[in-house]
Amino acid sequence: MSDEKNTSFSGQLGFVLASAGSAVGLGNIWRFPYLAAKDGILFIIIYLLLVLSFGFALLLTDITIGRKTRRSSIFAYYAISPKWRYLGVLTFFVPALIMTYYPAIGGWICHYIMVYLTGLQAAAADSSYFTGFISSTTSPVGYGLFFMLITGLIIFFGVQSGIERVSCWLLPIMFLMIIGIAGYVLTLEHTDANGQTRSGMMGLIYFLTPRFEDLTLSRFMQILLDAMGQMFFSLSISMGIMITYGSYVNKEVNLSKCVLQIASFDTLAALLAAVIIIPTIFVFSGPEGMSAGPSLMFISLPKIFNVMGTAGVVIGALFFVMAAFAALTSCISVLEPIVANIMDMFHSERKKTTVLTTLFYLGAVSVIVLGYSIFYVEVKLPNGSTAQLLDIMDYISTCFMMPMISLLTCLLIGWLVGSHWISDEVECCGHVFRAKGFYTLMIRYLAPVVMLILFLQSTGFWNALID
Numbered sequence: 001m002s003d004e005k006n007t008s009f010s011g012q013l014g015f016v017l018a019s020a021g022s023a024v025g026l027g028n029i030w031r032f033p034y035l036a037a038k039d040g041i042l043f044i045i046i047y048l049l050l051v052l053s054f055g056f057a058l059l060l061t062d063i064t065i066g067r068k069t070r071r072s073s074i075f076a077y078y079a080i081s082p083k084w085r086y087l088g089v090l091t092f093f094v095p096a097l098i099m100t101y102y103p104a105i106g107g108w109i110c111h112y113i114m115v116y117l118t119g120l121q122a123a124a125a126d127s128s129y130f131t132g133f134i135s136s137t138t139s140p141v142g143y144g145l146f147f148m149l150i151t152g153l154i155i156f157f158g159v160q161s162g163i164e165r166v167s168c169w170l171l172p173i174m175f176l177m178i179i180g181i182a183g184y185v186l187t188l189e190h191t192d193a194n195g196q197t198r199s200g201m202m203g204l205i206y207f208l209t210p211r212f213e214d215l216t217l218s219r220f221m222q223i224l225l226d227a228m229g230q231m232f233f234s235l236s237i238s239m240g241i242m243i244t245y246g247s248y249v250n251k252e253v254n255l256s257k258c259v260l261q262i263a264s265f266d267t268l269a270a271l272l273a274a275v276i277i278i279p280t281i282f283v284f285s286g287p288e289g290m291s292a293g294p295s296l297m298f299i300s301l302p303k304i305f306n307v308m309g310t311a312g313v314v315i316g317a318l319f320f321v322m323a324a325f326a327a328l329t330s331c332i333s334v335l336e337p338i339v340a341n342i343m344d345m346f347h348s349e350r351k352k353t354t355v356l357t358t359l360f361y362l363g364a365v366s367v368i369v370l371g372y373s374i375f376y377v378e379v380k381l382p383n384g385s386t387a388q389l390l391d392i393m394d395y396i397s398t399c400f401m402m403p404m405i406s407l408l409t410c411l412l413i414g415w416l417v418g419s420h421w422i423s424d425e426v427e428c429c430g431h432v433f434r435a436k437g438f439y440t441l442m443i444r445y446l447a448p449v450v451m452l453i454l455f456l457q458s459t460g461f462w463n464a465l466i467d
């Protein structure tokens with residue numbers, strides 16, 4: 001391993017901010033709010049419980065594997081057990097696949113920043129604007145490549161001068177923006193064509209009011225699995241990302257404390273994003289608008305920002321800048337494990353490896369972006385949805401590989417090497433690990449069972465079994 005790669009975060013704060021930067025991303029700003037809008041307070045309660053149990057145990061496992069082995073995923077799993085090295089290779093492919101499409105979405109967000117800066121908000125409010133934009137063969141490619149280049153540039157500068165420095169700036173700024181926008185949204189008021197006035201506070205209260213009347217067992221299971229999948233994606237678990245970041249942490253850092261801090265940042269950002277989006281939709285579209293789903297960010301919100309007039313231009317621009325920051329700190333955490341693994345494999349140095357990897361992904365991202373025009377395909381996935389290239393990459397990496405890797409990691413740690421392999425490392429330098437017994441219970445028994453169910457559900461095999 002070259003010396004340059006073997007640099008580390010400056011300390012606990014740098015590590016926590018960089019990891020929180022990875023965790024807080026599009027999952028928080030775009031996916032969490034629409035899931036929360038769908039199932040309300042029940043979803044939030046289940047999500048919080050899952051973060052504190054499964055999220056804590058699995059995130060701690062990833063980070064500790066990294067710190068103990070001081071390697072990226074491929075070599076980390078090899079160091080645990082040479083027979084399990086294929087699990088490391090499998091883990092390497094998760095960020096390798098995500099990297100093909102995350103910059104594409106980052107590019108879309110950058111385009112929407114330009115929409116608000118150049119006065120195109122009325123055009124963007126049209127239902128067909130988003131589809132028209134992503135199916136063009138020039139503009140989305142340009143934005144996707146731009147986002148990829150910035151990501152590559154940050155990784156080029158390494159762990160402390162690149163990842164840590166950018167995260168230490170962007171994460172606090174992003175939090176300030178999110179809090180500011182959420183505060184503003186709660187003061188909103190709008191009277192619709194029927195003369196009905198709704199306020200942001202009313203939206204928040206509507207959302208926080210429990211509605212258990214129509215709760216059936218199958219709906220409860222669905223909420224549980226939605227929350228579980230979201231937690232996984234949001235905490236960047238089982239992607240090799242946290243193993244790589246963990247390998248840059250020094251022994252003095254208290255890992256169980258860091259995990260709680262990262263999970264708190266991530267959950268707070270998700271809740272604040274929900275406080276922005278749910279009341280906004282409620283005020284302008286009523287409770288019915290809440291079921292918009294994935295189209296919320298790029299179609300529903302621009303419509304509302306347009307109705308808001310001048311304030312909408314400012315809020316629209318701020319919202320998409322905040323989303324771009326969130327996407328960028330996540331995107332660098334996807335590229336880093338790829339570069340780190342390649343450096344470990346070929347004993348190459350960081351700058352050269354980053355340049356070559358970035359060049360490769362400039363090509364890959366272009367192909368995925370053009371998956372809505374030149375390379376348009378329609379593929380039916382096992383989970384029932386119709387997919388284009390981007391969705392196929394997302395399905396393979398996050399629905400299929402992530403739960404499978406998590407399941408196998410639980411078996412490896414819980415049953416083969418034993419949970420003390422992790423707890424010994426967490427307790428090194430005299431750190432206290434109060435949740436040790438709980439951790440063992442999770443990693444040995446609960447997590448593997450739940451991971452198996454999640455794997456069957458998110459791949460679509462669960463429904464096939466039930467039918």
Ligand code: PHE
Pocket residue numbers: 022023024025026027028098233234235236239241330331333334
């Ligand atoms: N955790 C990020 C989010 O919530 C998503 C992410 C996925 C980050 C994959 C890195 C890699 O959006």
